[in-house]
Amino acid sequence: MGRAAAAEALTRVRKTLVSVPNLAKVMANSPALVKGWLALPGALSEGVIPAPVRERLAIATAQYNNCEYCLSAHTYIGAHVAEVDAEELERARDAESFDPHIAALLALSDAIARGRGRIDERQPKARRAAGVADAETAEVAGNLAPNLLADTDNEWPVVTPCTHN
Structure with a gap:
């Protein structure tokens, strides 16, 4: 190249x-x-999942992957660009939200990440019960893809992954 x-x-x-x-x-x-x-x-960004939710999905994935770079970047973007409040950003690290619909999206994303693409048979029923549409399900998987791990110097305000999960 x-x-x-x-x-x-x-x-x-x-x-x-x-x-x-x-x-x-x-x-x-x-x-x-x-x-x-x-x-x-x-x-x-043209899909059905809005930016504030996409940033929370990225935060949950970054926390799971123990990626300080991604966690720092998406926490900053979530707060300053997507305007997600600090408590929701913190809850996203545990794939949680006060909003039941967002919580279902985060749980689905977390299940896909932890299952390395496979999900528990109960997950489709849980997401449907929470009102998660098929388009949202597809986009959750799409939002996992760009959250890559790389040994990259962090230029963002540092957010350190928690050790509890």
Whole structure:
């Protein structure tokens, strides 16, 4: 991969996100990866799950993955961009919410992550009982995909994963 392709990939990131997070700099080793990384969240932003819920899903996944970088980034974005209150951001770390519908989405995401793609047979019944639509179920799985682990220097205000889960 040439420097020109990497520079072009980072220019796309800057245009989309205004700044270039360190994670994007790591991914710039593959411009195709950067393109995919930008495309999936962009597409999901047009879906049925709103940004405040997507940030909570990312926080729950980051906590489960013990990823300080992702936890820090999504906590910051959740508070300052998606405008989720601090208590809900904290509850998201445990895949919980005061809102029963959001709690069901977080529980589904957590079950998919912990089951490595497989879920307990009771999960579909629980999500339907909570009013989770099929489109939301599909998007929950889609929101798991971009939450990658990488050994990346953290430029966000640090949020350390809890050790209780």
